Structure formats: C-alpha cells, structure tokens
Amino acid sequence: xxxxxxxxxxxxxxxxxxxxxxxxxxxxxxxxxxxxxxxxxxxxxxxxxxxxxxxxxxxxxxxxxxxxxxxxxxxxxxxxxxxxxxxxxxxxxxxxxxxxxxxxxxxxxxxxxxxxxxxxxxxxxxxxxxxxxxxxxxxxxxxxxxxxxxxxxxxxxxxxxxxxxxxxxxxxxxxxxxxxxxxxxxxxxxxxxxxxxxxxxxxxxxxxxxxxxxxxxxxxxxxxxxxxxxxxxxxxxxxxxxxxxxxxxxxxxxxxxxxxxxxxxxxxxxxxxxxxxxxxxxxxxxxxxxxxxxxxxxxxxxxxxxxxxxxxxxxxxxxxxxxxxxxxxxxxxxxxxxxxxxxxxxxxxxxxxxxxxxxxxxxxxxxxxxxxxxxxxxxxxxxxxxxxxxxxxxxxxxxxxxxxxxxxxxxxxxxxxxxxxxxxxxxxxxxxxxxxxxxxxxxxxxxxxxxxxxxxxxxxxxxxxxxxxxxxxxxxxxxxxxxxxxxxxxxxxxxxxxxxxxxxxxxxxxxxxxxxxxxxxxxxxxxxxxxxxxxxxxxxxxxxxxxxxxxxxxxx
Amino acid sequence: xxxxxxxxxxxxxxxxxxxxxxxxxxxxxxxxxxxxxxxxxxxxxxxxxxxxxxxxxxxxxxxxxxxxxxxxxxxxxxxxxxxxxxxxxxxxxxxxxxxxxxxxxxxxxxxxxxxxxxxxxxxxxxxxxxxxxxxxxxxxxxxxxxxxxxxxxxxxxxxxxxxxxxxxxxxxxxxxxxxxxxxxxxxxxxxxxxxxxxxxxxxxxxxxxxxxxxxxxxxxxxxxx
Numbered sequence: 122x123x124x125x126x127x128x129x130x131x132x133x134x135x136x137x138x139x140x141x142x143x144x145x146x147x148x149x150x151x152x153x154x155x156x157x158x159x160x161x162x163x164x165x166x167x168x169x170x171x172x173x174x175x176x177x178x179x180x181x182x183x184x185x186x187x188x189x190x191x192x193x194x195x196x197x198x199x200x201x202x203x204x205x206x207x208x209x210x211x212x213x214x215x216x217x218x219x220x221x222x223x224x225x226x227x228x229x230x231x232x233x234x235x236x237x238x239x240x241x242x243x244x245x246x247x248x249x250x251x252x253x254x255x256x257x258x259x260x261x262x263x264x265x266x267x268x269x270x271x272x273x274x275x276x277x278x279x280x281x282x283x284x285x286x287x288x289x290x291x292x293x294x295x296x297x298x299x300x301x302x303x304x305x306x307x308x309x310x311x312x313x314x315x316x317x318x319x320x321x322x323x324x325x326x327x328x329x330x331x332x333x334x335x336x337x338x339x340x341x342x343x344x345x346x347x348x349x350x351x352x353x354x355x356x357x358x359x360x361x362x363x364x365x366x367x368x369x370x371x372x373x374x375x376x377x378x379x380x381x382x383x384x385x386x387x388x389x390x391x392x393x394x395x396x397x398x399x400x401x402x403x404x405x406x407x408x409x410x411x412x413x414x415x416x417x418x419x420x421x422x423x424x425x426x427x428x429x430x431x432x433x434x435x436x437x438x439x440x441x442x443x444x445x446x447x448x449x450x451x452x453x454x455x456x457x458x459x460x461x462x463x464x465x466x467x468x469x470x471x472x473x474x475x476x477x478x479x480x481x482x483x484x485x486x487x488x489x490x491x492x493x494x495x496x497x498x499x500x501x502x503x504x505x506x507x508x509x510x511x512x513x514x515x516x517x518x519x520x521x522x523x524x525x526x527x528x529x530x531x532x533x534x535x536x537x538x539x540x541x542x543x544x545x546x547x548x549x550x551x552x553x554x555x556x557x558x559x560x561x562x563x564x565x566x567x568x569x570x571x572x573x574x575x576x577x578x579x580x581x582x583x584x585x586x587x588x589x590x591x592x593x594x595x596x597x598x599x600x601x602x603x604x605x606x607x608x609x610x611x612x613x614x615x616x617x618x619x620x621x622x623x624x625x626x627x628x629x630x631x632x633x634x635x636x637x638x639x640x641x642x643x644x645x646x647x648x649x650x651x652x653x654x655x656x657x658x659x660x661x662x663x664x665x666x667x668x669x670x671x672x673x674x675x676x677x
Numbered sequence: 678x679x680x681x682x683x684x685x686x687x688x689x690x691x692x693x694x695x696x697x698x699x700x701x702x703x704x705x706x707x708x709x710x711x712x713x714x715x716x717x718x719x720x721x722x723x724x725x726x727x728x729x730x731x732x733x734x735x736x737x738x739x740x741x742x743x744x745x746x747x748x749x750x751x752x753x754x755x756x757x758x759x760x761x762x763x764x765x766x767x768x769x770x771x772x773x774x775x776x777x778x779x780x781x782x783x784x785x786x787x788x789x790x791x792x793x794x795x796x797x798x799x800x801x802x803x804x805x806x807x808x809x810x811x812x813x814x815x816x817x818x819x820x821x822x823x824x825x826x827x828x829x830x831x832x833x834x835x836x837x838x839x840x841x842x843x844x845x846x847x848x849x850x851x852x853x854x855x856x857x858x859x860x861x862x863x864x865x866x867x868x869x870x871x872x873x874x875x876x877x878x879x880x881x882x883x884x885x886x887x888x889x890x891x892x893x894x895x896x897x898x899x900x901x902x
Contacts, residue, residue, distance in 0.1 A: 234710065234713045234717065235713075235714075235717060238717075297721075297724050301717055301720045301721060301724075302717070304716070304720060305713050305716045305717045305720070308713075308716060309710055309712065309713040309716065310713075335720055335723065335724055336723070336724075336727060338724070339724045339725070339727040339728040339730075339731065340727060340728075340730070340731045342728060343728045343729075343731040343732060344731060347732075347735075347841065350841060354820045354821070354840075355820050355821040356820045356837035356840065356841055357820065357830075357833045357834060357837045358735065358834065358837050358838065358841065363826070363830060363833050363834075363837075364739075364743070364829075364830020364831060364833050364834045365834065365837075366738070366739075366742070369735065369738055369739075373731060373734070373735070376731075
C-alpha cells in the first residue's frame with residue numbers, strides 16, 4: 122500500500138497523550154493494544170529465560186556423567202523449564218499477545234468487552250510471574266518436582282512447592298479472566314453485519330480457546346490449591362499414608378492439563394488460517410470446516426486426559442476408551458491441515474517470512490501429531506512412556522506448533538504493531554536455522570526415546586553418546602537462529618522502513634486501519650458485507666470501481 | 678457507515694479527530710453494555726461452579742472408595758446446626774433478591790436495609806460455622822491431630838474434605854460480605870441506582886452461587902449417612 126497514506130494526520134496509539142506519563146501510561150493503560158504489547162515484552166522475556174535453561178540442560182547432556190551440573194540442579198532446571206515455558210509462555214501465548222492486540226480490531230471493535238478486567242489479567246500474570254521467580258530464591262531452593270507437581274513427591278520434597286503453586290494459581294486466574302473477556306467480546310462486540318460465519322478464523326480459534334480456558338482452568342486451580350493445603354495443613358486428600366489417592370491427583374491434574382494443550386495449539390491454528398489466505402491471495406478453503414473443527418478439537422480434547430496415565434494404573438476399558446478418543450482428535454486436526462494445503466493449491470503464493478514459518482509449522486506439526494498417535498496407542502505407549510520419545514512428541518507439537526506460530530504471528534503482524542518493516546531475507550535465514558536446529562535436536566529425541574533413553578535424567582548410558590552430542594549441537598543451531606531473528610526484528614523496530622497500511626495484501630479488518638493503529642482503532646465502526654477472506658469480492662469491487670471511473674471519464 | 682471492509686484500496690487515513698484521547702486511557706469504557714456485563718458474570722459463576730465441581734468430584738470418588746468410613750464419620754455431624762445454617766443462607770438469598778427489586782422500584786433506603794440484612798445473615802452463618810469447627814477441634818478432630826490420624830483412612834478423608842470444602846465455601850461467604858458491603862456504599866453514593874443496577878444484580882448472582890454451593894454441601898456432609 123502507498124506509504125503516503127499513513128503519514129496522514131492521525132495519532133497512533135503510541136503517541137496518544139493520556140492523563141498519565143512515562144511507564145504509568147503503559148502499566149495502567151486499559152487499551153487492548155498496549156496490554157497486548159506489555160504481554161509481548163513479558164512473554165518474550167520468559168521465553169528467553171526458559172530457552173536459556175533448555176540450552177543449559179542440553180549442555181549438561183553433551184558429555185556423560187556430570188558435565189556442568191549435578192542431578193539436583195538438573196531436576197530443578199527441567200522443572201523450571203517446563204513451568205516457565207508452559208505457564209508463563211505458551212498458555213498465555215498467542216491469545217494474550219495477539220488476541221489482545223488484534224481480536225478487537227478484527228471484530229471491528231474499539232476495545233475488548235471489559236478493558237479494566239483485561240488490565241487486571243495482565244497484572245495477575247505479572248504477579249504470578251514474580252511469585253514464580255521469587256520461589257527460586259526462597260529457603261528450600263528451586264522446586265524439583267517436574268512441572269506436573271505429581272504427588273506424593275510434591276508433598277515430601279523439601280523445595281518450595283507452595284510458592285510455585287500459588288504462582289500457577291494466580292496465572293490460572295489471569296487466564297480465566299482473559300478467556301471470559303474474549304468470549305464476551307466475541308458475543309457482544311462484533312461489528313454490524315459480522316455474523317458468526319463472517320468472523321475471521323483467528324477469532325473462531327480464540328473463541329474455542331477461551332471456552333477451554335474458562336472450563337478447564339478452575340479444575341487445575343483447585344487441584345493445585347489442594348496440594349498446597351495438603352503441604353501446609355496435612356489434610357490427607359492426596360497423601361497415600363492418610364488414605365488419599367495419588368492416581369486421583371493425576372486425573373484431576375490432566376483433566377485440566379490435557380485441554381490446556383489445546384489452549385496452546387488452537388490459537389496457533391487460528392493464526393495459520395490467517396496467514397495462509399493472505400500469502401496465497403486466495404479465499405480460505407473450507408471456512409466452516411476450519412471454524413467448526415476448532416470447536417470439535419476443544420470438545421473432544423476434554424475426553425482424552427487419561428492417555429497421560431496409561432501406565433499409572435487404570436482399567437483396560439478406560440484405557441481403550443481414552444485411546445480411541447485420542448485417535449479421534451486427529452480427525453479435526455487433519456481437517457485443518459488439508460484445508461490449509463488446499464488453500465495453497467493454485468494460489469498465487471508469495472513466500473514471505475510468515476508463510477515460510479507456517480510451512481515449517483505444517484511440516485513439524487504433522488510429525489508431532491502423527492507421533493501423538495504412536496504414544497496414543499496402548500501397546501506402543503507402554504514401551505515409550507517416560508522416554509525421550511514423549512519429550513520429542515511434546516516439543517514437536519507445542520514448540521513446533523505454538524512456538525513457531527507465535528513467532529510467525531509476530532512476523533505477520535509486526536508491521537501493523539510497530540509500523541515498521543523487517544528484512545524479509547534475514548528473517549528467512551533465521552527461520553531456516555531455527556527449523557534445522559529444531560529437527561537436529563528433537564528428531565534425534567525420537568530415536569533416542571525409541572532406543573530407550575528415559576526422560577529427566579542428567580546422565581546416560583554410553584551407547585547414547587553421539588545422539589546426545591548431535592542433539593546438543595542442534596540446540597546451538599536453533600538458538601543462533603533465534604538470536605538472528607530477534608536482532609533482525611530489533612533493527613527493524615529501531616530503524617526499519619515504515620510499513621504501509623497493508624503490506625501483505627491481507628483482507629481482514631486490521632489491514633484497513635493505519636499501522637500502527639490509532640487509539641480507538643476505527644474512526645467509524647465498519648459495516649461488514651462479506652466474508653473475511655473474500656478476495657473474489659474484492660476483485661469485483663475493484664473492477665466495478667474501475668469501470669465506473671472509466672465511464673465517468675467517457676462522459677466527460 | 679459506508680466502509681466496505683476488505684476493500685483495502687478505498688480506506689482513507691484516519692484523521693486525528695480525537696487527539697486528546699484522554700477519555701480512553703482513563704475509562705476504557707465506551708458504553709455500558711448491561712448484557713455483556715451479565716454474560717461476563719455468568720461465565721465467572723461457571724468457573725466457580727467448576728472449582729467446587731473439582732472438589733465434589735474428589736468427594737464422590739473417595740465416598741465410593743470408603744463408603745463405610747464416610748458413613749461412620751457422618752454420624753458425628755450436627756444436622757440441626759447445619760439445617761439452621763441452610764435456612765439462614767436461603768433467607769439471605771431472599772433478602773438480596775428483594776434488595777434488587779427495591780432498588781429497581783426506586784426505594785433506595787429499603788434496598789440498603791435489605792442488603793444489611795443479607796450481610797447480617799452472612800455473618801451469622803460464619804459465627805455458627807465457627808462454633809461448629811471449634812466443637813470438632815475441641816473433640817480433637819482436625820488435620821494431623823493424634824485423634825484423627827488414629828482413625829480409618831476414610832474418616833480422615835471425610836474430615837479433610839469437610840474442613841477444606843466448608844473452609845473454601847466460608848472464604849466465598851467472606852468475599853460475598855465484602856462485595857455486598859461495597860454495594861451498600863455504591864447505592865448510598867448513588868453509583869448504583871434504579872436505572873443502572875447491573876453491579877448489584879451481579880453481586881446478587883454471586884451471592885446466590887454461594888447459597889447454591891452450600892445447598893449441595895449440606896446434604897453431602899450432614900444428611901448422607
């Protein structure tokens with residue numbers, strides 16, 4: 122789009138003068154865009170901390186025996202890596218950052234339904250994050266239970282479990298309030314004419330996610346609270362010496378934590394459904410199928426938690442039912458993948474950085490998804506449980522899924538959020554390095570796991586040595602890719618060329634407002650007349666306009 | 678109202694018509710959406726139900742596993758004081774509902790009085806609960822006590838659940854008291870009025886939730902023997 126347009130006389134939300142100055146204008150702002158950016162800063166910080174811990178763990182696995190740390194430190198590190206990455210990065214992830222920033226704009230609204238509640242969510246998130254960090258320095262040392270807080274060990278360990286649980290509880294509260302806010306926003310704030318099936322698919326995925334956040338999070342909240350109560354008062358609810366049942370804890374934990382996996386992945390699928398039509402310049406294939414499959418994944422995702430517990434002790438009937446449902450999740454997921462590829466088919470593809478990220482995502486996510494069926498099958502799971510195979514599966518799905526798409530979304534919407542363009546070629550080099558390192562690291566885990574390497578050990582048998590070395594080198598390649606990516610974005614942020622209103626030729630509403638958007642997004646609330654990816658209608662409209670101009674000239 | 682979204686080429690740049698923008702940062706509210714506020718409240722109540730639902734699930738599983746012990750433990754509960762508390766809470770739900778109607782009809786003073794009654798009942802409920810807990814503790818039945826740990830696992834679980842579930846419910850009663858007290862202040866200061874009473878309605882909904890949860894706690898601990 123023409124650059125001169127955005128130099129017009131409007132004030133973007135960065136320059137808008139509010140009643141407060143300096144940092145207060147941000148941390149007390151109820152503007153959804155500022156809150157989204159504050160989440161972005163916080164999340165990226167926690168991602169970097171989590172990634173650093175991951176690299177340190179890989180460094181420990183470079184050599185046999187003690188390399189740079191002892192077993193207790195290693196236990197703490199894999200716990201922290203999991204807790205930080207899951208509770209502070211991927212679960213809030215895309216909804217908190219891009220949902221906050223773009224959901225209202227894509228719906229044609231000026232803000233979310235409850236702006237002040239939205240700010241409270243952010244503050245709760247920060248409070249939870251501070252508690253999590255604080256718990257590292259309290260007496261007892263960093264928590265070493267693994268991110269699942271399994272009893273009875275979490276009741277017995279001398280490390281500070283209660284603080285971390287408090288942090289997780291507060292973060293859950295933040296997540297619930299965000300979900301509640303988004304559901305109400307989608308129900309009440311859509312622009313005139315935007316029926317449910319004229320919403321962008323990102324909004325659909327946020328809607329499905331918000332319901333999971335709302336319905337699943339309270340269960341884990343109370344379960345973790347009970348563990349803390351158990352530790353403080355010794356009530357006995359999960360303590361086997363007092364009659365409690367540790368298996369029941371596992372059920373309660375996974376009733377939330379499996380749907381939480383869909384909290385992580387659904388918004389990513391929504392972003393993919395935005396990026397693909399934009400860069401294929403083509404209407405999305407199977408809009409309704411993609412929209413409904415989000416809800417189907419959210420629904421079926423509720424009934425599969427038991428697949429985390431195939432070897433924990435369950436009746437055979439429950440095991441095969443959970444296994445069956447697990448296989449069923451593959452159907453709506455595959456519906457999406459087929460629709461995405463069908464959208465690309467015969468499109469006029471413009472292979473920019475966000476689309477390259479998405480293609481890498483489809484590749485690794487398909488591997489991750491199919492390996493999920495391997496561990497979802499009862500017989501193979503017995504062999505693979507608690508090995509590197511499970512770690513590989515999880516990272517392919519969550520890192521290769523949500524993580525990749527988080528950064529794809531950052532590249533897709535960067536021009537809109539900051540009004541600057543980044544260097545596309547450098548971004549592509551970074552993506553290639555990340556993907557290559559990713560595959561070296563985690564695909565090796567599949568092989569290691571299949572060969573029997575157990576997870577969560579700081580040491581290994583000699584026969585695994587070269588695979589571990591290869592994986593660790595992969596982690597270096599991947600982290601270098603991330604550094605290149607961040608540097609590229611930072612340079613763009615500082616002195617990148619100005620981005621126009623619509624650098625990619627996107628069709629959804631955020632591309633109809635200036636970059637960066639003004640304070641209340643729209644001067645006038647738009648009226649929606651056609652679907653979100655209607656490139657055909659747009660071409661017709663342009664054609665009509667041209668014909669009209671032509672005939673007007675002829676008359677003259 | 679003539680914009681065609683998607684027809685990007687036609688979009689003009691936005692003029693700086695609201696350069697002051699201060700109202701946005703300060704309030705963030707564009708217009709009061711009563712329906713939206715109610716949807717939000719009902720969604721929140723759903724999460725509260727699920728929070729307790731988790732505990733009801735644990736109760737159900739342990740009751741199924743230790744039916745005899747739960748039966749024995751339930752014998753010691755004071756049904757009369759439990760029933761009395763049920764009546765108190767039900768009445769308080771009535772007064773809060775009446776308070777909303779009173780405000781809708783423009784009777785500010787009556788509305789405040791009825792809220793006062795609601796808070797009074799809530800405090801009364803807590804006082805009864807205090808005596809009930811003291812009685813059990815006096816008997817030596819509390820977590821980690823030598824008396825309780827010498828009993829069967831089922832009884833330990835029963836009393837563990839009793840303390841946790843009525844305790845967390847009691848916490849909700851206290852939160853309810855705080856919220857209702859705020860409503861008294863808001864009505865007195867005319868921040869909640871006969872024309873904008875959504876806050877009071879939502880507080881009433883919260884209080885009914887506290888009531889409903891007790892209605893399920895009561896039979897589980899006092900009547901199922």
